[in-house]
Amino acid sequence: MLDGILTGLSAAFTFQAIGLVVLGCLIGSFIGMVPGLGPMQVIAIMIPVAVGIGDPSVAMIMLAGVYYGAVFGGSTSSILINAPGVASTVATSFDGYPMARKGFAGKALTIAAISSFAGGTIGAILLTLAAKPLADVALLFQSPEYLAVMIVGMTAVAAFGERGRAYKAVLMVIFGMILASIGEGSQFANRPRFTFGYVPLQDGISSITLIMGLFAVPEAFFLILDPKRGQYKGDGQSKEINNMRINAQEAKEMAPVIGRQSILGFLIGVMPGAGATIASLMGYAMERNIAPKAKREEFGKGSLRGLTAPETANNAASTGSFVPMLTLGIPGSGTTAILLVALISLGVQPGPALINDNPDIFWGIIISMYFGNVVLLILNYPLIPYIAKLLAVPRTFLIPFVLFFSMVGAYLVSQNPTELYTMIVLGVVTTLLRLAKFPIAPIVIGFILGIRMEDNLGRALTDPDYTGFSFIWERPMTLVFLLIAAAMLFYPMIEGRLARRDRKKARDSQVNQD
Amino acid sequence: MSRLLSADRIVGVILLILCCLFTYFAFDLAKTIPPFFKNQPMRVDTLPRILGVAGIIASVVTIIAPTTGAKSAPEHKQLKESQDRMADLSFANFGQAKWGQLVAMIALMIVYSTYLRAGGFIPSTFFLLLFGSIILGERRWVAMVLVSIIAPLAIWLLVTYVLDRTIPPLPRALMDMMRG
Amino acid sequence: MLKKLAVGAAALVATSSAASAEQLVDSIHFLIPGGAGGGWDGTARGTGEALTGAGIVGSASFENMSGGGGGVAIGHLIENADSMDGTLMVNSTPIVIRSLQGVFPYNFSDLTMIAGTIGDYGALVVTPGSATTLGDLVAAYTADPSSIAMGGGSVPGGMDHLIGAMVMNAAGADATKVAYLPFDAGGVALAALLSGEIEVLSTGLGEALAQAKAGEVDILCITSDARVADAPDVPTCAEAGADGVYFVNWRGFFGAPGLSDDKADAYRAAIAAMYATPEWEAVRARNGWVEIHNPGDDFVSFLENQEQIIGDLMTSMGFL
Structure with a gap:
């Protein structure tokens, strides 16, 4: 492992890599602050740049910088203007914005920066420790195990999706898989499918085009439709960023929260399907529940703990979600799905073999996480007030640029207008889906996992060692994963029943007290 | 209903x-x-x-x-509200949305996609950015023209020399003439 | 950096670099039917780099046009043939396979065949010690057909499957009954071999040599007509009991339909002159390419022969 870390260090500490991570952090923070443009959109736009860099470890180091920058940019807009760029920073606005309204905007940003840094760094340490053993286990995996793990990932998307809307998430996963089946992306599509003889479609929809069409384009469309979108939603006053210091007592109050939430967040992030959003909400809820009564009252009104918890947890979870991506090649979240696309575009096949075959890339990514966190802290932090001013780019210029960057990104993949038409159609469809409040991230997960699931199912069925589906019970690890998937599928039902019972009990006890 | x-x-x-x-x-x-x-x-x-x-x-x-949706814990309600706010438009009536601008912008994107190769990257992008701003109601002509000239040039240089990709910068006919 | 600038600027202004050899062609525009970073991309850019670096060609420009597994670029070359006499398209064995499958509305014979430049042989590899000869493998298969699963990096019915089937058929097994598991990258397929999911892997010699050197695999045989210098102990498949098996995965260049003989010959001369230059040797060594030079008419007859062999095999396997 020490060798690996040194390899990673030598990949990360070059003039080029340092320059790019700094640049990445800045670009990420800036674009991430624009409401709606979160890490997924920013990374999507930056993939062509990453592919252009060519060297996978350097490119991924830059993307890691972009990623951390974007996450932090999202927190900044949550705190300053109560406009969370993405779902994972929604919980940040619960207490961050009230704190800013009270006149402590600077302090809120400091708390967010420190919590993110600590969560991300502790997450990276845990990832360093966990990666090698997990990759070793994963080397034993054959196609049936991969298939089973992917099924776990897909059921998790539904299980951890919005309550009462799990069926929508399932439908979106299927929709993504259907999109993936167009062309001949799968190993078992030895003939182009569903292309109706149209040659440019034979390669299928490129994942970069899909991501632009699902994330960047619809956001621009929403900005067109609604001129007020992304503008100040609070009291309309701009928040002065003044005193950014925190005192020793505040630091002491933050420390245990950071300790708990970074570990919890990391573990949640490792589970496929449950990403930063779930981690930040669970972290917020947990800290509120265990806080002493006086402190609990502060939640929602500018609580220190209420801001520290989600910021720590979402960064730790973001790091945790790299575990299944790097060791199995299976994305656990929308963001890692997009990073997976970036890796594959760079000619790297993530999986258990990555750690041995390309240790420079594997460890380069992990080292870049420490690095990204540090750069973010020392570089962005003093610049926040200035970056925040850039939020004032008028929409009449911002929107054409977002669309232009999306189109250039998709065009660079293949230099083929069909990619652009596909992107526009996907953009329109996604806009409609979002208007009807369908979740979009499951489409990417379905798209990315769809092809891989088909390949692994096909290999498992073709393997003469098994007759038909007998691999399910002949391979114990496969069986275990499938049982986990089944448990997750029933989890929302059971949990819903428990919640109802709890509420009933609470009501009853209230009645008794009266 | x-x-x-x-x-x-x-x-x-x-x-x-x-x-x-x-x-x-x-x-x-x-x-x-x-x-x-x-x-x-x-x-x-x-x-x-x-x-x-x-x-x-x-x-x-x-x-x-x-x-x-099913009733659930308060933070989930808050999440749902925030997500709704992000996904939703900030008005109740769809009629208030700028549908005309959106349709015009999509049409512009389709035209750009179709003529990007034949028209060359720099002139096509100039028109995309310029007309994009016009569609959205921008009328600061000097700024618009300057941005629409500088941005495509800068991006083309970036794509060509940093990313090492070839995108024909000028209309095909003009390039053929220059190549002789 | 200066050279990079010069190549990039060639799109705007024709530049001439310092010539160390006689310049045979003013400029070549390389059409790459796939995206950046793939095998075609590397071949075209590497060849262009060697040609301009050695001064044989004044300037080179590159254009990626992916889609339809290369079909979009072929269509572009055919439809705009009149204005394409300065363009060369890179392609490889799959153009033959895909033409036979009928997924292209075109065939390689619609184009002007310039030259095959580099290539790779096929190889069958196993985990060290699991089988020492091709005969062992066939015997194990005959004894229990369900004990052998073959893996490869192409789709079922694609190149790696065809190479494996060709060898198994010639060695006396019924290849239509051999289970074939496709993997999407060499590293993944190797992991499957090591974990025991597949017993034999059909792959390219270049990749197999690197893995054999690392001690991860044994090479059973290669599809060349004679042993190669890099691995003198490895038998050809014909020697190992698969009579008459010979297969090259070639890469080469094509011009537009109706390209004038003068132009085509100038391109062929430029490519022929390239092999002796140090610039080419640097590019070749960096990429580990094997020179398989098939200019002009040789290229035509080679491709027709390959189409015949692959077509017969695909028909007999039921792939068509």
């Missing part, structure tokens, strides 16, 4: 129609499969058939399921 015709249901019906079409084509694939692959346990149409049927079931559930 509005309950019955929710956005969920309209999209659900559209997806149901798409899934039905997809399923039809998935079952139609069988006749194009060469003999060797007909006997394989995993065929080109195996997963599409499953997906088509699963898609039909899931869209039917979306159509008939109640549109109100």
Whole structure:
């Protein structure tokens, strides 16, 4: 492992890599602050740049910088203007914005920066420790195990999706898989499918085009439709960023929260399907529940703990979600799905073999996480007030640029207008889906996992060692994963029943007290 | 009535129609499969058939399921509200949205996609950015023209020298002339 | 950096670099039917770099046009043939396979065949010690057909499957009954071999040599007509009991239909002159390419022969 870390260090500490991570952090923070443009959109736009860099470890180091920058940019807009760029920073606005309204905007940003840094760094340490053993286990995996793990990932998307809307998430996963089946992306599509003889479609929809069409384009469309979108939603006053210091007592109050939430967040992030959003909400809820009564009252009104918890947890979870991506090649979240696309575009096949075959890339990514966190802290932090001013780019210029960057990104993949038409159609469809409040991230997960699931199912069925589906019970690890998937599928039902019972009990006890 | 015709249901019906079409084509694939692959346990149409049927079931559930979400913990309610706020437009009436601007912008994107190769990157992008701003109601002409000239040039230089990709910068006819 | 600038600027202004050899062609525009970073991309850019670096060609420009597994670029070259006499398209063995499958509305014979430049042989590899000869493998298969699963990096019915089937058929097994598991990258397929999911892997010689050197695999045989210098102990498949097996995965260049003989010959001369230059040797060594030079008419007859062999095999396997 020490060798690996040194390899990673030598990949990360070059003039080029340092320059790019700094640049990445800045670009990420800036674009991430624009409401709606979160890490997924920013990374999507930056993939062509990453592919252009060519060297996978350097490119991924830059993307890691972009990623951390974007996450932090999202927190900044949550705190300053109560406009969370993405779902994972929604919980940040619960207490961050009230704190800013009270006149402590600077302090809120400091708390967010420190919590993110600590969560991300502790997450990276845990990832360093966990990666090698997990990759070793994963080397034993054959196609049936991969298939089973992917099924776990897909059921998790539904299980951890919005309550009462799990069926929508399932439908979106299927929709993504259907999109993936167009062309001949799968190993078992030895003939182009569903292309109706149209040659440019034979390669299928490129994942970069899909991501632009699902994330960047619809956001621009929403900005067109609604001129007020992304503008100040609070009291309309701009928040002065003044005193950014925190005192020793505040630091002491933050420390245990950071300790708990970074570990919890990391573990949640490792589970496929449950990403930063779930981690930040669970972290917020947990800290509120265990806080002493006086402190609990502060939640929602500018609580220190209420801001520290989600910021720590979402960064730790973001790091945790790299575990299944790097060791199995299976994305656990929308963001890692997009990073997976970036890796594959760079000619790297993530999986258990990555750690041995390309240790420079594997460890380069992990080292870049420490690095990204540090750069973010020392570089962005003093610049926040200035970056925040850039939020004032008028929409009449911002929107054409977002669309232009999306189109250039998709065009660079293949230099083929069909990619652009596909992107526009996907953009329109996604806009409609979002208007009807369908979740979009499951489409990417379905798209990315769809092809891989088909390949692994096909290999498992073709393997003469098994007759038909007998691999399910002949391979114990496969069986275990499938049982986990089944448990997750029933989890929302059971949990819903428990919640109802709890509420009933609470009501009853209230009645008794009266 | 509005309950019955929710956005969920309209999209659900559209997806149901798409899934039905997809399923039809998935079952139609069988006749194009060469003999060797007909006997394989995993065929080109195996997963599409499953997906088509699963898609039909899931869209039917979306159509008939109640549109109100289950009640849940307060932070989930807050999340839902915030997500709604992010996904939703900030007005109740769709009629207030700038549909005209959106349609014009999509048309502009299609024109750009079609003529990008023939028209060359720099002039095409100049028109995209300029007309994009005009569509959105910008009238600061000097700024618009300056931005629309500088940005394509800068991006082209970046793409060519940093990313090492070739995008023809000028119209094809002009490039042929220059090449002699 | 200067050279990079010069190549990039060639799109705007024709530049001439310092020539160390006689310049045979003013400029070549390389059409790459796939995206950046793929095998075609590397071949075209590497060849262009060697040609301009050695001064044989004044300037080179590159254009990626992916889609349809290369079909979009072929269509572009055919439809705009009149204005394409300065363009060369890179392609490889799959153009033959895909033409036979009928997924292209075109065939390689619609184009002007310039030259095959580099290539790779096929190889069958196993985990060390699991089988020592091709005969062992066939015997194990005959004894229990369900004990052998073959893996490869192409789709079923694609190149790696065809190479494996060709060898198994010639060695006396019924290749239509051999289970074939496709993997999407060499590293993944190797992991499957090591974990025991597959017993034999059909792959390219270049990749197999690197893995054999690392001690991860044994090479059973290669599809060349004679042993190669890099691995003198490895038998050809014909020697190992698969009579008459010979297969090259070639890469080469094509011009537009109706390209004048003068132009085509100038391109062929430029490519022929390239092999002796140090610039080419640097590019070749960096990429580990094997020179398989097939200019002009040789290229035509080579491709026709390959089409015949692959077509017969695909028909007999039921792939068509």
